[in-house]
Amino acid sequence: MEKIADGHAVDPFRVLVGTMLSAQTKDAVTLAASTRLFEVASSPSALAQLSVRRIERLIYPVSFYRHKAKHVRTTSRLLLSDHGGKVPTTMAELLTLPGVGRKTANLVLILAHQSASNICVDTHVHRISNRLGWVRTKTPDQTEDALYDVVPRRWWPHVNRFLVTWGQNVCKPVYPVCGRCAIENACPRLGVTRVGR
Numbered sequence: 001m002e003k004i005a006d007g008h009a010v011d012p013f014r015v016l017v018g019t020m021l022s023a024q025t026k027d028a029v030t031l032a033a034s035t036r037l038f039e040v041a042s043s044p045s046a047l048a049q050l051s052v053r054r055i056e057r058l059i060y061p062v063s064f065y066r067h068k069a070k071h072v073r074t075t076s077r078l079l080l081s082d083h084g085g086k087v088p089t090t091m092a093e094l095l096t097l098p099g100v101g102r103k104t105a106n107l108v109l110i111l112a113h114q115s116a117s118n119i120c121v122d123t124h125v126h127r128i129s130n131r132l133g134w135v136r137t138k139t140p141d142q143t144e145d146a147l148y149d150v151v152p153r154r155w156w157p158h159v160n161r162f163l164v165t166w167g168q169n170v171c172k173p174v175y176p177v178c179g180r181c182a183i184e185n186a187c188p189r190l191g192v193t194r195v196g197r
């Protein structure tokens with residue numbers, strides 16, 4: 001999710017909406033959907049005026065497109081009514097927006113507001129951190145908490161980017177390719193029962 005829409009990765013509103021659309025959706029699908037949406041409405045005021053049905057058509061086929069269409073429209077309206085049309089800069093405020101959890105909020109703080117004080121934990125970061133033995137946790141939120149204690153601070157905003165790429169290509173969810181992994185000899189492979197080739 002480094003690149004939400006071509007050439008517009010640092011517009012906080014685009015980062016927020018693009019990140020909301022990205023949940024459980026492949027990056028290429030998210031990028032295409034957010035590009036279609038932003039061609040029609042690229043600001044909170046423009047998006048707030050679209051019908052949910054129109055947003056659904058623009059963002060399809062992202063997963064849960066009906067929920068996401070409602071959430072991005074309501075979020076746009078809340079940005080206008082409660083935040084002066086701007087994307088909030090604090091975790092507490094971001095979490096009041098519909099469809100925004102810690103993962104999305106952390107990514108928005110890192111990518112849109114250049115925060116160096118956040119770690120964004122998604123399923124890849126959670127899984128790989130546990131396989132490597134950096135943490136022993138059951139949920140992504142627990143992993144986020146634990147990572148602040150074990151990851152050197154300068155790496156906090158970069159953890160997501162590196163481990164997501166790692167998780168998509170090498171340390172895959174079901175069949176991690178341990179035999180081709182550069183850190184195989186240093187990894188305890190905790191919880192790994194089957195490997196791929």
Ligand code: SF4
Nearest residue numbers: 171176178181184187
């Ligand atoms: S050795 Fe296997 S489990 Fe460990 S990081 Fe590499 S791919 Fe993942």
